[in-house]
Amino acid sequence: xxxxxxxxxxxxxxxxxxxxxxxxxxxxxxxxxxxxxxxxxxxxxxxxxxxxxxxxxxxxxxxxxxxxxxxxxxxxxxxxxxxxxxxxxxxxxxxxxxxxxxxxxxxxxxxxxxxxxxxxxxxxxxxxxxxxxxxxxxxxxxxxxxxxxxxxxxxxxxxxxxxxxxxxxxxxxxxxxxxxxxxxxxxxxxxxxxxxxxxxxxxxxxxxxxxxxxxxxxxxxxxxxxxxxxxxxxxxxxxxxxxxxxxxxxxxxxxxxxxxxxxxxxxxxxxxxxxxxxxxxxxxxxxxxxxxxxxxxxxxxxxxxxxxxxxxxxxxxxxxxxxxxxxxxxxxxxxxxxxxxxxxxxxxxxxxxxxxxxxxxxxxxxxxxxxxxxxxxxxxxxxxxxxxxxxxxx
Ligand SMILES: *Cc1c(COP(=O)(O)O)cnc(C)c1O
Numbered sequence: 427x428x429x430x431x432x433x434x435x436x437x438x439x440x441x442x443x444x445x446x447x448x449x450x451x452x453x454x455x456x457x458x459x460x461x462x463x464x465x466x467x468x469x470x471x472x473x474x475x476x477x478x479x480x481x482x483x484x485x486x487x488x489x490x491x492x493x494x495x496x497x498x499x500x501x502x503x504x505x506x507x508x509x510x511x512x513x514x515x516x517x518x519x520x521x522x523x524x525x526x527x528x529x530x531x532x533x534x535x536x537x538x539x540x541x542x543x544x545x546x547x548x549x550x551x552x553x554x555x556x557x558x559x560x561x562x563x564x565x566x567x568x569x570x571x572x573x574x575x576x577x578x579x580x581x582x583x584x585x586x587x588x589x590x591x592x593x594x595x596x597x598x599x600x601x602x603x604x605x606x607x608x609x610x611x612x613x614x615x616x617x618x619x620x621x622x623x624x625x626x627x628x629x630x631x632x633x634x635x636x637x638x639x640x641x642x643x644x645x646x647x648x649x650x651x652x653x654x655x656x657x658x659x660x661x662x663x664x665x666x667x668x669x670x671x672x673x674x675x676x677x678x679x680x681x682x683x684x685x686x687x688x689x690x691x692x693x694x695x696x697x698x699x700x701x702x703x704x705x706x707x708x709x710x711x712x713x714x715x716x717x718x719x720x721x722x723x724x725x726x727x728x729x730x731x732x733x734x735x736x737x738x739x740x741x742x743x744x745x746x747x748x749x750x751x752x753x754x755x756x757x758x759x760x761x762x763x764x765x766x767x768x769x770x771x772x773x774x775x776x777x778x779x780x781x782x783x784x785x786x787x788x789x790x791x792x793x794x795x796x797x798x799x800x801x802x803x804x805x806x807x808x809x810x811x812x813x814x815x816x817x818x819x820x
């Protein structure tokens with residue numbers, strides 16, 4: 427049995443899926459965004475569990491991610507949201523993977539590849555309305571429609587855009603983006619294009635703009651049990667499927683004044699117990715996104731936070747839990763070892779500690795255990811690079 431592992435509760439993901447579904451007016455579809463390995467939860471397991479619940483649409487960022495889902499037997503529709511490379515198109519088209527297109531020069535190449543493979547290529551037109559990343563601008567729409575009309579092997583499956591400020595209180599920018607999107611879509615339709623799936627909402631917009639749900643919403647964050655911003659907390663009944671756990675692998679009682687860790691940054695203030703857990707920054711533990719202030723108020727907050735941290739007070743940081751009680755790290759987090767000052771909490775070697783480990787930063791080598799229908803399954807390496815759930819119950 428591992429001393430460090432992650433439990434992913436697929437029943438919680440399914441619960442979240444059902445909560446989101448319940449807020450959609452049929453026939454609006456729910457596209458499950460499982461990019462970045464389903465935000466760390468495991469794309470194959472999450473997608474398969476959702477497919478069993480009736481989810482038919484999935485989204486990832488790269489063709490490589492989409493191909494893994496296909497190889498693992500996912501039959502639903504898969505959209506690749508990000509820009510893709512020409513050398514992967516033939517395989518994607520043959521596997522029925524749908525591609526976002528955002529550049530005019532791709533159209534004739536895609537047409538050629540689709541003609542060669544003998545399969546229709548399904549495309550979603552990415553429209554640039556204010557994110558400033560990828561997509562067709564208003565000036566390109568006439569050329570886009572013309573290029574598509576000369577491409578009989580390409581089929582437009584949808585058109586989408588992405589909101590930059592969906593999670594912010596001020597709605598004017600999102601409204602402006604949406605108006606632009608609608609204008610672009612109607613111009614394309616006026617030029618004779620059929621657009622079966624119109625979709626603009628991510629998690630934040632799904633919650634805040636029900637009038638923008640259109641034919642489909644693209645949701646990732648909420649499926650994983652998180653809210654896109656603190657202001658949304660509680661607006662939906664979500665369950666967190668993610669728990670990282672480590673076992674205590676070393677214990678010692680120490681007198682007051684004992685130094686702990688590199689540079690002896692910690693000194694015990696009283697007689698206490700130190701517990702070692704086998705997790706560190708190489709596992710993604712203790713890492714946080716770099717704090718770059720987004721304004722003066724934010725700058726003030728960061729200064730307060732860092733000053734408090736200097737005095738050993740970590741504001742806003744999630745605690746480790748031992749028997750349900752919060753415990754603190756002692757000294758610097760190591761590469762793969764961390765020391766905890768557990769005070770007077772009675773504990774033994776092998777005891778479980780729940781650790782706050784950011785799912786998108788957690789090392790993929792940490793073993794995952796999946797819970798489905800109340801039973802636990804271990805994920806095992808099937809072949810190099812591919813992982814799937816072992817059918818064997820543990
Ligand atoms: C990631 C992503 C989503 C999902 O966003 P969440 O906020 O996680 O729901 C939707 N659309 C696009 C284009 C994305 O890149």
